Amino acid sequence: MLTSRDVEAILIQHGYRLTRPRAAVVDAVLKYTHPFTAEQLVADVGTGKGGSIGRATIYRTLEILASLDVLTRLIQPDGHPAYICDSLGHRHHIVCSGCGTAVAFTFCPVQELVPALARDTAFEIHDHLLEVFGVCPSCQVSATSAGGPRA
Amino acid sequence: MLTSRDVEAILIQHGYRLTRPRAAVVDAVLKYTHPFTAEQLVADVGTGKGGSIGRATIYRTLEILASLDVLTRLIQPDGHPAYICDSLGHRHHIVCSGCGTAVAFTFCPVQELVPALARDTAFEIHDHLLEVFGVCPSCQVSATSAGGPRA
DNA sequence: TCATCAACTGATACCAGGTGTCAACTGGTG
DNA sequence: CACCAGTTGACACCTGGTATCAGTTGATGA
Structure with missing residues (x-):
């Protein structure tokens, strides 16, 4: 199982900066045990909630994490895309x-x-x-x- | 390979009416050799083109055809849904x-x-x-x- | 510690695909 | 032909996602 430290290390390894919003997204992502949608994440850490991270930032971060294989993008039964984070490979x-x-x-x-x-x-x-x-x-x-x- | 007659028979068999718009959608669908998106179909037979079929009707008809296994719903590499019609099963x-x-x-x-x-x-x-x-x-x-x- | 600068952020507007609604229409049936 | 449920088309709306851009932040070197 990945920890936020692992993910942060991966980000830095690939030349990405480790910023507060990114760390928050990573933290949130690691808390999910089920597949989650981008909108769900927006609701969780987006502006107005506990966090205050913009939609665009969240989508961008998901994109990055998926490209680094930290997240797996999958398709839900209803056809909507979702993400899941379990481990690499x-x-x-x-x-x-x-x-x-x-x-x-x-x-x-x-x-x-x-x-x-x-x-x-x-x-x-x-x-x-x-x-x-x-x-x-x-x-x-x-x-x-x-x-x-x-x- | 399915013909429009086959599909029309299937529709009637399942208690659907065979209306002019539906027949037009079926005809168009059978002409595609590649996977096509709903929007493509709307562009082909939708209002203002050769046909004059409403968006909603096209989406509804696709839904029906997919539920009858006449169309297969598939996911394109870019993640968008598409349909393809080749045969049953x-x-x-x-x-x-x-x-x-x-x-x-x-x-x-x-x-x-x-x-x-x-x-x-x-x-x-x-x-x-x-x-x-x-x-x-x-x-x-x-x-x-x-x-x-x-x- | 400070200055610099590229990477990053968040707000916002926008876009595309898809759905819900509803009055009008149509085809099948008696 | 009349009736009525199923169907249609127009349209407004919703949702998920993207583009833009001014302002902010973090890493780096002095």
């Missing part, structure tokens, strides 16, 4: 459509598929996007205890 | 980041992963999202002939 997530909990998994089935896919389609494959959606154990329980799930 | 796409060409593949590596993932995470897995991005053969050629690719 290539990984995918299962996201609970009930409570939003995300669990990461490092095994990437697409990487195994890439050679065959490249051969079959003659495409040069550069990247991929994979999200899995489902219901986490605790949401399964509450759905059952609530009298059975209903579409 | 579960499938994924490789999208060329140069020209937008999409090639479908029916083999889904995620389905094989689902049991293990469900066991490991205790999630009930319902759905997934998979897009692969790359460069198609003809874009590879033009990149080379244009003096070599550049990051």
